[in-house]
Amino acid sequence: MTNVTVWNEYRHERESDVVAEIYPDGIHSVIADTLDSAGFDTQTATLDEPEHGLTEEVLAETDVLTWWGHAAHDEVRDEIVDRVHQHVLDGMGLLVLHSGHYSKIFKQLMGTSCSLKWREAAEKERLWVVEPSHPIADGIDEYIEVDDAEMYGERFDIPAPDTLVFNSWFEGGEVFRSGCCYRRGNGRVFYFRPGHETYPVYHNEAVQQVLVNAVDWAAPGEGPTPTFGNYEPREDIDTSDDRTVH
Template identity: 65%
Template structure:
């Protein structure tokens, strides 16, 4: 499976704390544990030509993992539309943390994708609410993170096809933290944790969820359909 990890790679350059936690970038950390799982990984970042997402890269990507925060508006409309179309054509998409506000996710959801948030070093408990879902394979009843950024409802997204995780935060809020969607032939998994100043992507349970999400999002050679004017399959006998 070919997996591309996209990250705007701005926090790592601006904030020494983020650089200390993720010396090879958030994209590098995610690529490392996905590669350990046996995936063929590559990375792409905002400041590369075409943001690293050329036609060739996208055509050879089974699942795209997306992390962004500071520079959503710097992603060109052309690239965002190309990614959207690839998802509709069958590429899987795993959307992490603040990428809920990315152009790609908002285009695919058709809503504002806004939410409440707070940075207060508070505990997060992610409850598994669909233990039958393959994304929860290898997990217990919940994942507990000592410190994370709070995201709270209402989360302005369409009703998910399947809700996999619901978070509770120490300050009292709850949030739909793991949700799946289908668009065209593509499968999408949104997963909330991953604020840049916390070592969330070094957590083994979080890594397990992302590994499972990538496996789930891969298209399994589903049928392709032709649209538009169609010739009849059988002879039409006009009376």
């Protein structure tokens, strides 16, 4: 069974009545319930827990980590970011959601500013499936329509995705790369744009289906573990040459 840890700042839900009405137990609880109902072994972690809930023990048993952050990116300790980063390189999957594009972990993995345009106007969004054969798009129609969305617009300062699964159009005219797949080390990373805290986006069944599909895609496989560093020859060769500076 795939083990998922759902991480959330859990600040807006405790500070805003508008957000609390939509997510009374936190955004993380809705996402965790969705993934738990799909058959994943799911736990949650939040910013204000010791070590942000992301201890070495938690990450060691996590196959896929989902990340939602917005107002407190700077409060995430650098040593915890480095810890998550290493686990991704070692094979843990990572789903970065909505405003998590500005999280320390996503910027570290991308190596760019991850900046974009934005606007809060409760406008319509259509997420068009541009790679219908990709497993993250399984069971999704040609597009997902979100009635009330925060606009994110290009340019999105990220490296070109290995695969772009969704491209968004907004009622105000902008477009945005909204479903971006990457490989970093042995880990798979998926950025998924929808999820503004004042709109009930994570209650949308199509959005929930994407999250389920993305966890399946990002989970580690059964492939071999690569070996790095100085390596003894598998075949019988002459190793007497000592021309080296090491």
